[in-house]
Amino acid sequence: MRYLIGSDKYHVMGNWNGIWKAQAPHKARHLLWRLCRGCLPTRSRLLERRVECTLNCPVCDEEIEDELHIFFRCAVARDSWSAVGLSFVLHNATYQQTSAMDRIFAICSNESSDIVGRVAMLLWCIWQNRNDKLWNDNVQMPRQIGRHVFDAWNDWTSMGLCFRDNSGHFMAGMTQWQQTVISSVEGEAWVLLLAMEEARHRGLNRVQFESDSKILIEVIHMERKGNSEFLSIVHDILSLMSSFINFEVKFVRRQTNLVAHTLARAANSWASFHRINFDLVQIQSMSTLVSISATDPEA
Numbered sequence: 001m002r003y004l005i006g007s008d009k010y011h012v013m014g015n016w017n018g019i020w021k022a023q024a025p026h027k028a029r030h031l032l033w034r035l036c037r038g039c040l041p042t043r044s045r046l047l048e049r050r051v052e053c054t055l056n057c058p059v060c061d062e063e064i065e066d067e068l069h070i071f072f073r074c075a076v077a078r079d080s081w082s083a084v085g086l087s088f089v090l091h092n093a094t095y096q097q098t099s100a101m102d103r104i105f106a107i108c109s110n111e112s113s114d115i116v117g118r119v120a121m122l123l124w125c126i127w128q129n130r131n132d133k134l135w136n137d138n139v140q141m142p143r144q145i146g147r148h149v150f151d152a153w154n155d156w157t158s159m160g161l162c163f164r165d166n167s168g169h170f171m172a173g174m175t176q177w178q179q180t181v182i183s184s185v186e187g188e189a190w191v192l193l194l195a196m197e198e199a200r201h202r203g204l205n206r207v208q209f210e211s212d213s214k215i216l217i218e219v220i221h222m223e224r225k226g227n228s229e230f231l232s233i234v235h236d237i238l239s240l241m242s243s244f245i246n247f248e249v250k251f252v253r254r255q256t257n258l259v260a261h262t263l264a265r266a267a268n269s270w271a272s273f274h275r276i277n278f279d280l281v282q283i284q285s286m287s288t289l290v291s292i293s294a295t296d297p298e299a
Contacts, residue, residue, distance in 0.1 A: 012036065012037065012101075014036060014101065014104075014105040015105045015108040015109045016033075016036075018105070018108025018109060018113075018116060019032045019033055019036070019104070019108055019116075019120075020033075021113050021116075022108070022113055022116040022117040022119075022120050023113045023114050023116070023117035024116070024117035024118070024120040024121050024124075025121065025124075025152070025229075026186075026190060026229065026232065026233055027124060027229045027232070028117070028120035028121045028123070028124040029120055030232055031120065031123060031124045031127060032104055032120050032123065035067055035071070035100055035101065035104060035123070036100075036101040036104055036105065038101075040067060040127070042065050042066050042067055042070060043055050043056070043057075043058075043064070043065040043066075044064055044065060044066040045066070045067075057069055057070060057074055058130060058133050058134045059074055059076050059077075059129070059130055059133050059139060060074050060075050060076060062074075062075075066100075067099075067100035067101070068098070068099065068100045068103075070126065070127070070130055071100055071123050071126055071127075072090065072100065072103065076126075076129070076139070076142055076145075077126050078090065079142035080122065080125070080126055080129075080142040080145040080146055080149075081122065082142070083142045083143050083145065083146025083147075084118070084122050084145075084146040084149045084150065085146075086115075086118060086119060086122060089107060089111065089115065089119060094106060094110060095107055095110075104119075107119055118149070121149050121152050122145075122149050125145050125148050125149050125152070126145065129145055160173065160174070160175045160191075161173065161174050161175075161191060161194070161195045161198070162174075174198060183230070184213075185213060185215050185216055185230055186229055186230045186233065188211055188213035188216045189213075189216055189230055189233040189234055189237065190233055191211075192209060192211055192216065192237055192249070193233055193236055193237050193240070195209055196209065196237065196240045196241075196244075196247060197240070199247070200240070200244065205244065205246055206246040207244075207246065207247050207248070208248045208249075208250055209247065209248065209249045209250065210249075210250050210251075210252045211249065211250075211251060211252070212251070212252055212253060212254045213251075214251050216234075217249055217250065217251040218251075219231070219234055220234060220237060220238065220241075220249050221249075223238060237249075
């Protein structure tokens with residue numbers, strides 16, 4: 001979805017890079033993207049699309065529900081900002097724009113990726129709470145939402161990938177860990193997407209990506225679509241593969257993917273981002289193999 005932004009037809013001015021660089025789960029960054037694209041089905045947005053519905057906020061039932069209200073002005077949302085320790089962002093005079101989109105872009109332009117990530121995770125939890133109230137008549141207290149945000153922020157998944165030339169020689173590696181609550185298969189999909197973006201950044205056009213997640217590779221080959229977090233990441237992978245026709249994905253067993261798996265395990269004790277480079281001149285001039293792996297901290 002993010003690749004539509006470059007099109008004149010869909011272009012909206014704003015700090016999109018700040019959204020995608022936020023230290024937050026893909027689902028939280030994706031929510032920011034949807035919010036800034038006007039894709040969230042708030043009641044005011046549904047009315048714009050001629051959908052008949054009650055306009056009041058389903059959480060507080062006091063004001064019309066639009067993006068600005070549900071995330072910034074609703075009493076439950078405002079107390080949730082305080083519960084998670086982000087009231088200094090909510091009340092900052094720099095972020096009092098009249099649209100939620102402009103507020104998000106201002107936050108992305110002025111705050112660190114760490115703070116933007118926490119904001120993204122908070123807004124995701126607020127939106128989930130709103131949906132739970134709407135569909136299940138269940139609403140959490142702000143302190144519960146704050147606890148959910150805190151727990152999500154303090155869980156993380158590590159990944160490792162290695163580049164090899166077409167003779168199998170190790171050329172470069174990369175590790176990263178991310179504070180996020182995702183399943184193992186979502187972690188594998190996230191790593192594959194990062195590997196493809198890294199290959200594109202290096203100017204590689206003919207690349208075979210190897211993963212020891214059989215489920216992930218099968219779903220990619222089937223081109224399955226859906227609204228889950230996992231399939232949302234798969235959608236981004238397929239979008240990249242449609243632009244780079246010589247990107248291929250292949251399943252390999254864990255025993256033949258030990259280098260990437262070892263890098264993923266090592267990431268637990270390294271900084272959040274680490275590169276190991278050998279001969280990058282050669283790696284850009286031939287067919288390349290990229291092995292990937294994701295692991296939970298306890299693995």
